Amino acid sequence: MNFKVKKIVPQLITLAIVFLIFGFFTFNAQVNMENRGIEFGYGFLTQESSFDVQFSLIEYDGSHSYARAYLVGLLNTLLVAFIGIIFSTIIGVIVGIARLSPNYLIERSAAFYVEFFRNIPLLLQIFFWYFAALRALPLPQDADSIFGVSYLTIKGFFVPRFVWENLDIFFYSIIAAIISIVVIKNYARKLQENQGKQLPVFSISAGLLIILPLLSFLIGGVSLDFEVPVIKQLSTTSFVYEGGLGIPPELIALTLALALYTATFIAECVRAGIQGISKGQKEAAASIGLTPNQVLKLVVMPQALRIIIPPTTNQYLNLTKNSSLAAAIAYPDLVLVFAGTALMQTGRAIEIVSITMFTYLSISLSISLIMNWYNKKIAIKEK
């Protein structure tokens, strides 16, 4: 009896406190909203937003709804996160491996890079790239071309745009290639398990990935053109580029800062992962006659990845969350478009902030759910 009371009483007290706090907040919110004449609700999402967004992946202008403004912001956030993740992975893996290099100079330079970039606040780095470094770029009319087709200017990076015809057929060809690679991989594994024969899976897959899309060009009627940006004079002092794809400087500064900052953390994850493999594993693999490449591919990497991937995903998540700093340099991400402009216009603080937080929360939680599932899958199965 005494034992049960000891367990139940603290729980009841905690619950009571939590409910009290929540009740207090809700009550106040109700009173406050009544006083200001606001009604709680998400109806405003369908209203016309009547503000413009500088940079959008989908068609958007003031006549669209707030819900679409939300979508624009979300897509911009995901775009930055996606590019940032790709670049930070590339830099991080290179630097992480460089930190393990036997070459003293390379090891020190990699260490210098890591120590330098991770000890400076990310916001400061974003400001530095945006307000100091990118402002030193030439004006559109003075910019030198890169290979005659791209221009790096103060107004952004202008690159050729792909003009596709029959893009869907191209996509189908790539999907077909991927499916056939999976089939061949399974077949090769069965062949090895049953008869001990090895197929050159890698070269077959590479060939398929090149040949099938190539066939789509030759037979499927897919064609690709480049639209090169051309400078155009608006008035005596004002020049713009027409055609091509303009990458705004905000996006460049943001992805640069995010990638360089996050790469330092990824580098440390990679280093820890590779260092975590005991020497005995490599020696054992070499002693049963595997070549150095096979040792890396079949013994070291599968084990190292098990250590590397969970913390690296965490860093990806951090990068996605950090991309909200975009608001500081007016890159129209979710926070700026929705929690900034839309909130200003509608004044619906509770609804908008909760939607924004819920969006980030669901991205984080879904990634951590996938991570947990993955961790369980790759965990060493002990008998």
Added chain:
Amino acid sequence: MNKLNFLKPDKDNLTTYLYSGAFLFLIAILDVFLGSFFEINITSFLPSFISSILPFILGVVGLHLIRIEFSGIHNLDLLNKKINTNNFNAVLTLLIIFIIIKSIPPIMNWFILDANIAGDSKEACTGTGACWTYIKIWLRRFVYGMYPNELQWRINISFFLLIALACVGLIPSEKLKKLLTLYYVIIYPIIAFILIYYLISGGAFGLEWVETGAWGGLSLTFIVSFFCLIFCFPVGMFLALGRRSQLPTVRYISIGFIEFWRGVPLITVLFMSSVMFPMFLPEDFFMDKLVRVIIAISLFEAAYVAEVIRGGLQALPRGQYDAAKSLGMGYWKMHIFVILPQALKLVIPGIANTFLALVKDTPLIFVVGLLELVGMLNLAKTNPKWLGFAMEGYVFAAIIFWIICYAMSKYSYNLELKYKTER
């Protein structure tokens, strides 16, 4: 004389290989050095393309010639092992050396040689390098924000007192040692709060009231990080214990709390504290912006601290819990005297990383209109009298933040070594 084979240097003609290799290598370095520091191109008689890649070729050949296994010369073997194991490494080594040599002059010029620090207006900056005059003139603003000049001694004194009070722990006295934890966890934060409230903010004892909107600069960075550090640690500890509690309600509430804060970016938390939180308070209840921000950041970081501490709690072997219980210790006694001291020792690096993240996150308070160092820089940058010195400002702030963060990480490393116990 033995046969010379320059494609495969070996030990037989050690001196020949060594001298010719070192000669070529030094020529390469000298060429780049002269070109970079004195703008003299000693290979200008060659076509420009060849002249530009010549040092590279010479360097690679030179390094190749001195790559002799087990030459018997200690320093040479060390050099070969460290930076010259194969051709690929030699190329990378040369690249790094050349980049360092090439980048020293422009950096030196910008920082020191072409820079200006004299004068007190924009016109004094005539050089092509940095304009440190800008930093010099604005230094007070960067450190104290909009705090009135004649009252800044109050910030200085309170910081000095805070540091002095924090050093109490260094006094070795067996009697007082037991009370140290109590002092740091409860008494010190209260003293710190009273100090900052009455001394910096004023309003009593004949001190002029300075509203928090005027606080700013580096001192605000310190104030925010300091209070968040103090508050987030105990909260995080309780959350970690809550997450491992046997009581389902406590556990689930802790999990929900931690996962919520960890799932959202800090900037939205600050948005919440500034636009959403006032809606949740009674109408006539006013809470200062700075207080709201400190609460928000503390709760946010507490979730991260909780996860770090949980890692330490999980890493302890079960035997520790069982042993403590078998001595008849209750939940709190067991955790305070047996579990937490060991768990916290284990997670010093993790906690240090969280604290570092906290310091690096403080510039974000610009969202609610508080201007610490980075915010002040952005304000100064837009001043019409001082346009165009963004670079100097950011470099200055980067150096300061780098020193703070690097010092913190080194300190945590020392702590880790100090408290390392063999188990």
